[in-house]
């Protein structure tokens with residue numbers, strides 16, 4: 001753990017094993033902290049904030065440091081990508097893509113903050129006065145991240161928090177902390193000042209819960225599951241912390257009969273089988289126009305049968321394992337419940353037989369048909385390689401089905417009719433709608449959810465706003481008594 005500029009073990013000297021989900025080998029032993037370590041990290045961040053050498057530093061100087069972090073991540077990208085694949089099981093190509101995205105996020109905020117963070121003079125309606133708006137850091141930020149995109153999700157929080165002048169305590173998932181540890185080494189090398197960025201490791205219900213409830217924390221930014229998000233929201237109320245929540249999704253992918261067939265089939269696969277479906281924005285609900293349903297499902301099933309499962313470091317592997325035995329069991333139970341509810345398993349729906357995969361947490365890519373919106377498989381987030389298929393006959397019905405969820409993170413639409421696409425996109429209650437594409441994100445565009453998919457936005461200018469307070473300074477240039485109470 002990295003607290004107050006020093007690499008330390010947890011106060012009680014506990015360690016935990018980090019497992020490769022492909023073969024269950026132990027790949028690292030890392031410190032396991034508890035509440036007392038969280039408190040020490042929060043104290044360090046508070047002292048650093050009050051010291052002011054980072055929070056009041058010229059924004060251009062902070063941006064230089066953040067540019068340097070980007071350069072160091074680029075320098076060590078191959079090492080970082082290897083660590084990410086070992087830790088998560090995702091293919092090395094995916095991890096390389098993630099590292100390029102991580103670098104881009106640090107660069108984006110380092111460039112953008114120079115112009116976005118500055119004073120703004122406004123026209124005061126009162127004579128002999130000036131009025132200006134200044135932007136200041138929020139203070140001590142707690143940042144909690146999940147296991148599916150460990151460093152990418154961390155970068156969406158670290159980069160804007162740092163350029164804005166905050167101090168922070170980050171807690172990565174206890175399952176996948178390796179790349180976050182490495183990036184804290186790089187931040188130290190880049191010259192982030194003592195106590196500004198602190199890293200604690202350990203379980204969510206102790207280390208994480210302390211971050212959410214501690215009254216010396218000004219802002220909590222959380223990415224993870226809905227149930228945890230609700231707990232964090234409750235704890236954050238203790239001192240009315242600023243709150244940013246990036247939660248789950250049950251994302252529809254609507255395909256109209258006029259869409260390009262090959263593209264739509266190909267993208268329906270990308271939408272859900274990329275990273276074995278362990279993606280918040282995975283297009284897990286395929287909603288097909290009835291007239292193409294049978295042909296589409298036939299083509300999809302044919303292609304799904306040939307997805308190659310394996311070690312993320314093998315060039316031929318297209319899909320890796322799930323993250324853990326616990327998570328595999330969750331996916332198994334989810335599909336079994338669907339079978340009881342009456343779905344048809346068109347392909348998959350079980351563990352693979354391949355002897356080479358028996359030590360990993362693999363599940364076969366699965367297509368479930370005859371699904372209806374009232375089924376748990378259509379409503380619950382599986383976070384695995386499972387797609388459900390529903391049918392529609394009218395545009396209105398397609399939009400109604402797409403919106404029939406407690407979540408509202410993202411959705412896809414495939415059609416060659418631009419007017420129809422725009423009409424549907426306008427009615428879809430989601431933070432991101434992709435037309436003729438899926439699962440795209442980039443630093444310039446805000447990311448976040450409607451409804452129970454979250455609060456606030458990461459990335460883009462909005463992602464920086466989360467880390468800034470707004471202060472109005474009014475100056476009376478000719479003060480004199482008002483005599484109101486004369």
Ligand SMILES: NC(=O)c1ccc[n+]([C@@H]2O[C@H](COP(=O)([O-])OP(=O)(O)OC[C@H]3O[C@@H](n4cnc5c(N)ncnc54)[C@H](O)[C@@H]3O)[C@@H](O)[C@H]2O)c1
Pocket residue numbers: 144145146147148149153171172173174202203204205207208209210212223224225226228229231232246247248249279280281381383409448449453454
């Ligand atoms: N909206 C997004 O951008 C986005 C991105 C990635 C993942 N996710 C979501 O994340 C979920 C999967 O990740 P996960 O299984 O790691 O989620 P999770 O909620 O189990 O854990 C996320 C993080 O919260 C910590 N945590 C757990 N209990 C806590 C508590 N009581 N107090 C404070 N912290 C606690 C964990 O240790 C971990 O670091 C999925 O639901 C997925 O959709 C969302």
Ligand SMILES: C[N+](C)(C)CC=O
Pocket residue numbers: 148149152278279280281441
């Ligand atoms: C936000 N994203 C798509 C990078 C990861 C979601 O799990």
